[in-house]
Amino acid sequence: MATQTTGIEVVGAIKAQYDEILTPEALNFIEELEQKFGARRLELLQYRQKRQQEIDNGKLPDFLPETKHIRNGEWTIAPLPKDLQDRRVEITGPTDRKMVINALNSGAKLFMADFEDATSPTWENAVEGQINLRDAVKRTIRFENPNGKKYALKEETAVLIPRPRGLHLEEKHVLLDGKSISGSFFDFGMYFFHNVKALLAKGSGPYFYLPKLESHLEARLWNDVFVFAQEKLGVAQGTIKATVLIETIMAAFEMDEILYELKEHSAGLNCGRWDYIFSFIKKLRNQKDVILPDRAQVTMTSPFMRSYSLLTIQTCHRRKAPAMGGMAAQIPVKNNPQANEEAFAKVLADKEREARDGHDGTWVAHPGLVPVAMEAFNREMPTPNQIHTAKQQKITITAQDLLEIPGGTITEAGVRTNINVGIQYVASWLSGRGAAPIYNLMEDAATAEISRAQLWQWIRHPRGVLDDGRKITIEMYEQFKGEELERIKQEIGIQYFENGRFDEAIRLFDRLILNDEFVDFLTLPGYEQL
Numbered sequence: 175m176a177t178q179t180t181g182i183e184v185v186g187a188i189k190a191q192y193d194e195i196l197t198p199e200a201l202n203f204i205e206e207l208e209q210k211f212g213a214r215r216l217e218l219l220q221y222r223q224k225r226q227q228e229i230d231n232g233k234l235p236d237f238l239p240e241t242k243h244i245r246n247g248e249w250t251i252a253p254l255p256k257d258l259q260d261r262r263v264e265i266t267g268p269t270d271r272k273m274v275i276n277a278l279n280s281g282a283k284l285f286m287a288d289f290e291d292a293t294s295p296t297w298e299n300a301v302e303g304q305i306n307l308r309d310a311v312k313r314t315i316r317f318e319n320p321n322g323k324k325y326a327l328k329e330e331t332a333v334l335i336p337r338p339r340g341l342h343l344e345e346k347h348v349l350l351d352g353k354s355i356s357g358s359f360f361d362f363g364m365y366f367f368h369n370v371k372a373l374l375a376k377g378s379g380p381y382f383y384l385p386k387l388e389s390h391l392e393a394r395l396w397n398d399v400f401v402f403a404q405e406k407l408g409v410a411q412g413t414i415k416a417t418v419l420i421e422t423i424m425a426a427f428e429m430d431e432i433l434y435e436l437k438e439h440s441a442g443l444n445c446g447r448w449d450y451i452f453s454f455i456k457k458l459r460n461q462k463d464v465i466l467p468d469r470a471q472v473t474m475t476s477p478f479m480r481s482y483s484l485l486t487i488q489t490c491h492r493r494k495a496p497a498m499g500g501m502a503a504q505i506p507v508k509n510n511p512q513a514n515e516e517a518f519a520k521v522l523a524d525k526e527r528e529a530r531d532g533h534d535g536t537w538v539a540h541p542g543l544v545p546v547a548m549e550a551f552n553r554e555m556p557t558p559n560q561i562h563t564a565k566q567q568k569i570t571i572t573a574q575d576l577l578e579i580p581g582g583t584i585t586e587a588g589v590r591t592n593i594n595v596g597i598q599y600v601a602s603w604l605s606g607r608g609a610a611p612i613y614n615l616m617e618d619a620a621t622a623e624i625s626r627a628q629l630w631q632w633i634r635h636p637r638g639v640l641d642d643g644r645k646i647t648i649e650m651y652e653q654f655k656g657e658e659l660e661r662i663k664q665e666i667g668i669q670y671f672e673n674g675r676f677d678e679a680i681r682l683f684d685r686l687i688l689n690d691e692f693v694d695f696l697t698l699p700g701y702e703q704l
């Protein structure tokens with residue numbers, strides 16, 4: 175049944191407890207957000223297209239001349255609240271009820287509760303995620319699994335920091351004047367509306383991660399949303415604190431400006447490495463000399479990735495802001511101690527490098543990896559953070575450094591992995607699971623974007639050639655796809671395959687790869703099928 179309030183209409187199913195989130199007051203708040211800021215969101219999405227056209231016409235991303243005074247000026251962000259000063263290990267994960275409890279109990283300092291890369295934005299996930307987070311804030315959250323195992327919060331839990339959907343995503347189950355509203359405003363608005371008072375009462379605050387920003391103008395939009403939301407709910411200005419993910423190549427050139435726009439509301443920046451690689455491929459896909467090797471060969475030690483990480487540290491610390499590291503994709507490997515040891519060693523090395531470089535904390539994808547990251551940061555970072563150290567203040571990172579193309583090869587195995595993992599991930603996403611363990615790696619929307627963007631580009635780029643000299647073509651894609659699907663069937667079993675929305679996943683994946691027009695985000699056509 176649809177719930178009707180003035181102007182705003184819920185067309186999604188109303189299941190148990192949904193009315194506790196979709197209250198008339200909360201919906202009115204969302205309606206105001208959409209009315210005030212919806213048009214600007216759409217304009218900013220248009221501006222992304224304009225900048226893509228400019229790149230295609232040869233104007234490569236660069237530091238903006240018109241904001242030089244911000245980069246050269248001396249200013250800092252507002253002081254950080256106490257519970258955001260030591261962020262050495264943050265766990266991330268979807269807003270699934272059991273996982274919320276596990277993440278909060280994991281021993282990590284913070285929990286990034288994800289409505290973005292790790293969540294398939296079904297209506298159920300969008301609303302039940304809000305129920306789960308509300309219960310987590312109230313500390314009433316409980317869960318019992320089918321075997322009778324009971325879950326509840328420990329005395330000491332991680333600080334909560336939800337990540338709303340990116341500005342490109344809409345929530346089609348809530349309409350304003352018959353049109354879908356912004357998924358970002360729904361996720362942010364509902365969490366803020368229902369929890370701000372309880373968070374402040376317990377000495378924490380409304381903290382957010384902001385994903386996939388492409389310019390400081392988008393940061394300005396978020397800042398204006400925060401100012402409005404705080405005023406509306408009678409909360410002191412500057413209470414909201416947001417950490418912006420630098421996960422697009424465009425945003426890497428506007429780090430100072432993004433911190434500046436959010437100055438009173440900033441809690442620093444984070445290196446969203448997977449989307450960053452995706453964005454690099456997407457934005458530069460039509461450049462004749464830009465092509466990346468196999469996904470596995472693009473790492474944080476590739477020169478362009480290292481430059482981006484070091485520039486993030488330098489920029490943040492100059493502005494007294496935290497510079498968070500990113501996600502190593504390895505997760506614990508079951509029933510194979512040697513592979514498990516190797517995975518842990520890779521995560522440890524990644525976290526040690528981040529801590530030594532000067533990052534103030536990092537992300538892990540799994541509770542089993544919290545002690546690994548903790549060990550690295552405890553050893554390398556004896557203080558709560560490294561904001562006041564001079565690490566990286568003397569380096570100079572240029573536009574050329576950020577745009578340097580890494581060497582390496584494209585292999586048949588790399589092409590096959592992109593097809594195999596990409597299709598398996600899309601099938602998982604369509605089934606409502608936005609993060610999945612595939613071949614012992616964490617896969618989410620960002621990693622899947624890399625897989626399909628590489629395939630699209632390799633097929634069309636003159637240098638999309640395997641290390642053995644074969645050109646990557648649609649015919650090759652079709653052949654490998656058939657073979658990889660057989661392999662998947664063998665591995666997961668025919669029954670799971672048939673129940674797994676694989677047919678739809680293949681159709682969607684084909685659309686992403688075979689259409690000459692590059693689809694901006696796989697989640698856009700994907701959402702039509704949810």
Ligand SMILES: CC(=O)SCCNC(=O)CCNC(=O)[C@H](O)C(C)(C)COP(=O)(O)OP(=O)(O)OC[C@H]1O[C@@H](n2cnc3c(N)ncnc32)[C@H](O)[C@@H]1OP(=O)(O)O
Pocket residue numbers: 265266267268272273274276277288291292448449501505506538539540541609610611615616617618620621
């Ligand atoms: C590019 C980016 O944006 S990175 C950030 C977005 N991505 C993510 O957040 C991914 C987070 N990670 C995950 O979702 C999961 O770890 C997965 C899907 C990769 C693997 O999950 P599983 O297959 O369930 O792992 P596994 O079986 O080893 O889990 C063991 C236990 O740990 C729990 N667990 C695993 N990962 C997490 C997590 N991130 N948060 C909370 N609990 C977790 C499981 O729920 C399970 O709990 P149980 O024993 O009580 O049943």
Ligand SMILES: O=CC(=O)O
Pocket residue numbers: 291419421445446447448449450500501620
């Ligand atoms: O959101 C994180 C990323 O790596 O992408």
Ligand SMILES: [Mg+2]
Pocket residue numbers: 291385419421446448449620
């Ligand atoms: Mg991301």
